[in-house]
Amino acid sequence: MSRSILFLNFALLALLATGGLELRRRWLEARQHELDVLTLKPLPAIPAPAVAVSSGEPAKVQAAQYFEVAEKFLFSRDRNPNVVIEAKAPPPPKVMPDFPGVYGVMDIGMGPTVFMSLGNAPQQGYKLGEKIGEFTLRAANQKEITFEWDGKDVTRPLDELRSKAKETLASAAPVERMNANVNHSVAELPREKPPENVRPAPGNDIGGGRKGCLPGDSSPGGTVADGYKKVSYTYAFGPICYWESSR
Known part of the structure; x- marks a missing residue:
């Protein structure tokens, strides 16, 4: 064998020995970590906070609980919980006019x-x-x-x-x-005279089933015409004349 082949074989054996030692070291570390985990004592359990269980219905939400939310609403800084009610002055009393x-x-x-x-x-x-x-x-x-x-x-x-x-x-x-x-110097206009020789007849309706007398009607009281009877007499304030139904 040549020297180069011997040197190469020696290098390979050294490499295998080094790899084996490194593999054994890592296996020992993993083994020790496994033993540490298995022998680790568990932490004491933390008790859960007690929750009050109500037997009745939940409390109703009150509008007053949201006053702070309305006051601190960032998108509307003009919110004001104090409502100002302007008091209107009462109208003046009505004044009674003069009596007739x-x-x-x-x-x-x-x-x-x-x-x-x-x-x-x-x-x-x-x-x-x-x-x-x-x-x-x-x-x-x-x-x-x-x-x-x-x-x-x-x-x-x-x-x-x-x-x-x-x-x-x-x-x-x-x-x-x-x-x-x-108006003394102004000529007085001639007044229109009432018609004469008017046929006795009732005039316009004056209410209460009665009719008025026509101007110029000189017929006496008790005259009957068109189903009406004439009533005519003189009162303290002047003559009274009207027609009432004779039926």
């Missing part, structure tokens, strides 16, 4: 008729339930007048309302005299 002036009360069996005027307006007869200004006539007799205003009844003595009508007439008299002086 009363000139008299008439009752001929068809309910009272009250002759009144508001301000300087001419007087006019009003039945129960009719309005004059803001007032509604509710009741009337020879002592007192009752109106309805703003949903409540207001009663005034008849003498008080009559004196108010006299004051209105007194204050309106100078104005009428002034107008008469201004």
Whole structure:
């Protein structure tokens, strides 16, 4: 054999011996690790926290529990739990207007008729339930007048309302005299005369199954025409004329 072959064989034997020693060393380490794991004592068990078990229904969620969440809502910094309620001032009390002036009360069996005027307006007869200004006539007799205003009844003595009508007439008299002086130079227009020889007949319906009289109708009371009977007489405030059914 040559020297090179002998040297190569010697190198291979040395390599095999070194690999065997390294393999044995690793096997011994693995064995020792296995023994250490098997002989390791277990750690004491940690007890689990006690959980309270309720026997009843869960508590209901209250809206007040979320106040802090609403106050600290980052996407809306203007959140304010204190609601400011602006107190509105109450409306001023309604002022009652002046009562109308009363000139008299008439009752001929068809309910009272009250002759009144508001301000300087001419007087006019009003039945129960009719309005004059803001007032509604509710009741009337020879002592007192009752109106309805703003949903409540207001009663005034008849003498008080009559004196108010006299004051209105007194204050309106100078104005009428002034107008008469201004218009004195103006030619007076001829007044239209009522028609004459009007055929006795009932006029327009005035309520209560009655009809009014036509201008120029001079037929006496008791005249019958078109199924109606004429009623005509003179009262303290002037003549009364109407037609009532004769059937």
